[in-house]
Amino acid sequence: MAAERSSTHAHRALITLRQRILNGELPGGTRLYEVALAEALGISRTPVRAALSRLAEEALLDRNAGGGFIVRSFAVADVVDTIELRGVLEGTAARLAAERGAPPELLAETGAILRGIDTLFQIETIDMEGYSHLNSRFHDLLARMSQSEVLIREIARIIALPFASPSAFLDDQSRQTDLVKTLAAAQDQHRAVIEAITHREGSRAESLAREHARAARRNVEFLLSREATPKDGAPSLAILSA
Incomplete structure (x- = not known):
């Protein structure tokens, strides 16, 4: 049950964050951090981490050398x-x-x-x-x-x-x-x-x-x-x- 709930939260976080990037709410260059996003979305850090990793795989985010992620700029x-x-x-x-x-x-x-x-x-x-x-x-x-x-x-x-x-x-x-x-x-x-x-x-x-x-x-x-x-x-x- 816990694993299923985490998967659902991760999917919701993925959809929400992807949409915010695509509609310009999170413009290129914006730094994203697990803790802040987890608090904003009302879920734990684990599904947020999974969502951020997936968005990095989709090339919407870059991993920041100093920690966290940065929204990529694209045309x-x-x-x-x-x-x-x-x-x-x-x-x-x-x-x-x-x-x-x-x-x-x-x-x-x-x-x-x-x-x-x-x-x-x-x-x-x-x-x-x-x-x-x-x-x-x-x-x-x-x-x-x-x-x-x-x-x-x-x-x-x-x-x-x-x-x-x-x-x-x-x-x-x-x-x-x-x-x-x-x-x-x-x-x-x-x-x-x-x-x-x-x-x-x-x-x-x-x-x-x-x-x-x-x-x-x-x-x-x-x-x-x-x-x-x-x-x-x-x-x-x-x-x-x-």
Whole structure:
């Protein structure tokens, strides 16, 4: 029970802090400390520490040599470019997987993950933490299907950049209906990519994987546009890449 409560607190701290960074409440250069944040959020230091470490992995925070963390500064153009670059690399991975023939065990594991994601859409409120976990596993397997250590390493490098992770999005309950539609469309793209790989259609697999990443880019550009309204989730960057 205690472990489950700590996990829930850590997730809440992660979502809260990520949103504050993305909407500018915690601008670049801001120093963050576990004790102060734990007091502000009304939870213990342990889940705050876990949340800060996760945000550092997402490249939203830098570890301060003197202790604590510092919010990183980033430009919108950098966000768009990193998503575009991830699409190029994953597109190449998908093409190589199709041309070389993806290992059967990886295809089987991917199928199980897609079925797992399907079950998440069968409940009234989607489990975003569960989706994030399965989605990240899918993209990891996609990279591994390329059977290229160089490509696997470079994809791991790019997803460490701000917002380039396939699951770098916000759990914004106010946009639940739109969110489910977006994730369902992403799931259809997942299946199309794997289908192309299975049928050894290299060019099609590459094109589909790149388009999959572009959906995240378009979402970021819309949320930062003048056309976006508060109900759309702006000014937060709900990066919905699967």
